[in-house]
Amino acid sequence: MSRSAITKVQAAIIALIVIVAAIVVVVITTLPTPTPPPGPATIKGKVIDELTGLPVAGATVRCDGYMTSTATDGTYSLSIKVGNYTLTVSKEKYETEKLTVSISEEKEYTFDINLKRALIVAEVKIGLLYPFTGAAGAFGEEAKRVYELIVEEINKKGIISLGGAKIKLIYADTESMPDPGVAAAERLITVDKVHLIMGCVQSGVAVPTTAVAEKYGVPYYVVEPVADIITERGFKWVFRHRAKASYYGRDMWMPGGIIAYLEQVWGIKVKTFVHLFEDTEFARSTENALKAYHDLYRPDVEYISICHPYPAVSLDVEISKIKAIDPDILLMTNYPPGGMLAIDTMIKLGYNPKMLIGFCSAVNPAFIEYCGKKLLGFIACDTWSSGCTMPGATILGKTLDEWERLHFERYGLPLTTVGVECLSAMSVVYEILEKVGSVEPEALREGFRTIKTTHHFLPFETVEFDESGQNPNARNNPGVYMWDKNLNKVRFFSIWPPEVAVPGIEKYLKYPAPSWEEREKDYVWPP
Template identity: 30%
Template sequence: MTTRRQFLTIATMATTALGGPRLLRAQPKEILVGETHPLTGGFAREGNFGKQGIELAVNEINAAGGIKSMGGARLKLMVLDNESKPPVAISTMERLKDAGVVAVLGPYASGLAFVTTQEAEKYRIPHLLDVAIADQITERGFTYTFRFSPTAGMGARQTVEYLGGLTRDMKLPFKRVVIIHEDGLFGKSTADTLQRLLPTIGMEVVERIPHNAGAPSLSNEVLKIKAAKADVVIPSTYYPAHSLIIRTMAEQRVDTGAIVSVYGGAGSQYRFIKDVGKLADHMLDGNHWYNPKHPRIKSVIAAFDKAYQQPFAYEWMLAYQSAWVLKDALERAGGADRERLRDALARTNLKDQIVPYPIVFDDHGQNTQARALLMQVQSGTIAVVYPSDVAEAKAILPVPAWEKRMRLSRSSSPASSTG
């Protein structure tokens, strides 16, 4: 166990090594906050979003006077790239420990969080997760891991509930469901959960179509959807395959009542809309999202867009939120001490955040009040359509036939390309 004195020695050594005499002169004290994100490798895009979100939040926090309970101490980030690889993620945690960070934010992906949470536990460093959705992360009995966002299981349960509510409210006779899922961890586990839950809202999975996430063509899979006469199609896969499924469905004119995903690879993603244009319209997705009724959300999105010229993406929003959760705990801890911070985090009770749920942690560090929302792409924007306390638009269901949509769009859209 690191005592306070040891910790301070390490922290002093580290800050001296890092900044030299310049830091000694800096007036308001600095609190070193660690961050491990995949800035390169397979999750580079999401990891960089996370980095930007935290950066934005920390700039706002410092500009507003830092941590007031600590005499206006500024937050100082130490950002390390874990290259989307677990072994490198471990080494980033070691370096953050050596540098004496008070807490670690990150690391976006579940596969990385499995190792970073374990290291955090070993070194007794509070670790506040941003996205990493695998349920198991907060089921390993760790006491230094905190996750305020919904897990994979929670998101799936809530999306099914929303879908049930939506079809009941709109009196839609949806019965037959086809799940098309990639046969990896993400696709399969979501498909399993959905298959178990859908009967509770009177729907039945008539076919499960597994596919290889890297397949160059999904025509056969889509033809199977057609043959199954599905009312609802649920793609549960990563971005490239998700995109390919939608494009092939359009191409083959496979019409269904609804296309819904849970944490879908291309769901609730502005880049998908940029990529495929009108084809993205009407897609439903249960996912992390902001509370559209929150008074501050518009200005936060505008600030992000101004700083990074990027459209909204929940990856950065959750990372942004995580920095604010940390700020709140630091205020209450009143000192840059890992143990006190851990205890303060455990007692977090935040309401009225930009995420559409209160933030409190259970004994496992999971926020059981977290929730996903149901969004639909409507004429190129992503709108919350359920549940009704946060909905900003009415769902458009059943989805109009492709033939009709194509005719409408053909007249209006010339060749377009995106980056």
């Protein structure tokens, strides 16, 4: 064999030896370290979630070569030899905790360990897309107050499944109009990088802004808007907990519904019904639903539709026409400026409705403050009335009465419909965040899709969402305007459905309603 051939063989042998040695090192280093034999000393303790104070089950506890896992009650125990050790406790989604321990005697030592949640995200960014200026601006301010109140409570501990992450509210003004609303939604998603959007009072703004969220794949929680079309376009990212317009029509006319209940209390049959509504997306949607369910259930009632411009400058013609008809029930659907103008025009023209039911503007604090005692004895119809709550309902462990006290202490104002809707909506979002432990869009969407919760104050059992994103359990909750002598304010108290009606309230449903001048003394609550 030549010298060059020998050199090549030697090189190959050396290379083989290196490879084998490397494999041996890898094998040795990857083999589990043998557990030392038990010693005469014992260390034990309990591992606690620092944020919740609850035991942490399944945490790995190591004391150098000794190892065990915590039981369901968070406890652990190791038998070890005398010596100095590093006690290490770890679990997924928690920060690893290390503690130097000195075991000097053959006895029992106790070391309780608090584990900190690993911070998954620093904050959850929620875009509040609301009208803070323009015709519906009062609704936006009302929503803002309540969101800040509940988020302050949530942020005391943060979102536990996200390592205690706080909620950050980012406000965007729709200016009560669609185009600024679309621009604001785009900005929330592309500039502010919000994880979800909540809003936005007006159906005419909700229709185009939900399309923006759908385009970008960002969850949009529709809190107040009612137009049916919002959840009827096959969207995957849009969810609504409240009754849509068709439910409003259903609840009004169905057997056992609002009209049937009022007829029973009054001992009459309604013969004429006028719907005065403004030319907006939500009001037209409401009109379509009211007429359709009227035709289905009560075609015996004469139904008259009167539409007015939005915004309205004068309603003299419309109110004069209604005065001439003098219907058994007048229902008006409009935003606060239209509602205020309608009331002023009725008084100016000397028209005393036999019964007035208001939708939307009727529950707005600015409208109620403006009209004051003129409203007593009439009916507000929307998603929530004072005194309404499902039995046992709580949000963050607090009852509705407790939230009302917090709100009144902070702002000097009672909760109203929009406030309770926002309170309930943020409770649902909080529960979803805790459930999914993520801010990824698909995880949040799955959280909405699978949620079924009773932690809300609306007049139905559960908030959940069907394939369209609509809550199929939603219904309305009309209330009669009364003078609340405890608060010295006009409020509306729940009359329907019967299971959430304020006991004894039906005796204040007087028909026909007294004149504008006579009504003040007859409607005081509590009696």
